[in-house]
Amino acid sequence: MLVRRRNFLAGALGLPFVRLSLAHAQSTAKPIEIGFVYEGIGAASIPRAKAFQEGLRSKGYEEGRNITTVIRNGESHPDQFEPLVRELVQRDVKVLFAVGPAMTRLAKAATPTIPIVALDLESDPIKAGLVQSITRPGGNLTGMFFDFPDFAKKWLQLLSEAVPGLARPAMLWDPATGKYQADAVSEEARSRGLSLQVLPVRSPADFEPAFANGVDAKADAMLVLSSPLFGTNPKLIADLAIQRRLPAITFYPEFARVGGLLAYGTNLIDLFFQAGVLVAKILDGERPATLPVERPSRFQLVVNLKTAALLGVTMPTSILLRADEVIE
Template sequence: MYTIPIRYCKVVPLLPALVIFGLMAILTGIVSCKTSEKAYVIGFINPNPGEKEGAQGFLRHMQKLGYIEGKNVTYIKNETNDLKRIEEALKTMLAKKVDLIFAMTTPATKMAAQYTQGAGIPVVAVLYNAIGTGVVGSLTKPGGNLTGVQLRGSTPKALEWLSAIAPGSKHIFVPVCFDTGAAKQSLTELEQSAATAGFKLTIAEVKTVDDLRATMTSIPKDIDAVFLVHSWLVGANINIVLDKAKERKFPTISAGHVNYDDGLLLSYGPLDDRIGSQAARLTHTILHGTSPAELPMETSEFSFGINLKTAQSIGLEIPNDILQQAAFISR
């Protein structure tokens, strides 16, 4: 008879082993996710680099949403108003198969839409009037590969605030340089809104800074307010306008582009940072799988701002009930 030796084995409890195995799998998955995080390439077209409107706000808010330049996003930037260079930049963007193109202004938007047609590259645009310029046929259903933010719509309310703050203002002076499509579009909106509200307009076209200086020196005597439309030259030299307005003691207003914090008495319109925030949010949504055709074209958010220093400089007292309605007050 043989005795079979019995070997004793150490038994490892099953549950702890499974827990350890599971943790290793989770950690491996986390490392895998981090290393496989998608790096995006975005085309960035801003024909007016000297202006802050929208473009810099877009970059700031993209970073807030987790898109860190040089880490998980690369921008191919074109910051010139030379249409040939914009065209060359768009060709480069298409060749590199960018994930999305961000475009400022109507001309840049139209070019981006033309070059990306059929290429499957989405476009997020910031422009003054998406419908009136034919960029999209519908705000709610833009279709195609383009959506974004349009800036128009605040002029009628801006004139209402002028009437509330300075009810004696009836004749408005408008210096304008037609250096962008938005200049003509915003002037047209002002003309229509002023006619409805009973304001008289005197429009003075300028082409240079010297023109602007001479124009502000020779303002007609019966002018009692100045309205600034979307004109880059005028906005960039706003101090010329403000100095003469203070000298003549009349209010300065706008419906965007330049604002109360630039020294105007009041503004009612889009603010740069909010425009950028809207465009960045749309971009984030598209990069995560939503088709731009499914995203309505947004109208920029409008804010009412008052500059009390400017009011004091022209001897104007703002009623408390109006101050309470302002979203922003510069003291």
């Protein structure tokens, strides 16, 4: 009994030391590296990365304490995308967060083992071969996708309401995003009897010539599709639309807030936060193969009446009553 009691006391006295040692080890362990690869410009990635990190922190993963986000920006130059993805894969990050359709495809091709969380608002993940199904992706990739072709109808419907007699809309399209949304808009335009002009844009330097081409072709409105290229340059596009006197609509609410006429889409900052939560689930041990793909569930209609006045557009009551935000 004496020996047993001494062993018990020694073990009991050692417990605080063991716990202290574990806590010390955790506090001094190297933070987990998470890759963050973004197609757009660095300045635009700052608030997005912050929201992503907030999502992680809501689940106990704090930047600088137990995680480190390794951020790489493509600066809207497609030739830089593949080397950035390759760098993060070679670095063997714990999870790779890929933003945009091009980065998502490159990440999927670059590694069959590193877990990937995608934020791709321009692809159908099943048709693109990125996942096997929405509920069970089945591979090393899951994420946030926006595969709602019916949204094209909403954009054209709103433009038609705002611009009575709409006949010749133009459409800014980034070929790097693929043809999924562009085909949906083209089909809807045909069903409405509209003559749609497609304007491919590959970099910010193409914006002004594209608008000029639209005006030369007698465009009476502009629809700007979803793309990281457009989402990171809302002010530039809004200013060009006003200069060219083209009523314009896009997916990004920020577009209307910085001077565009109309926006109908989702809050990107919310999506980046949710992507951070998805990454945290993987860090907690869940597998992308069984983590269902998520989609935006909240959408905002933002109307800028200041811009409407500048363009001579009388915004109909039908739009104003549905608007979530009206800028006067």
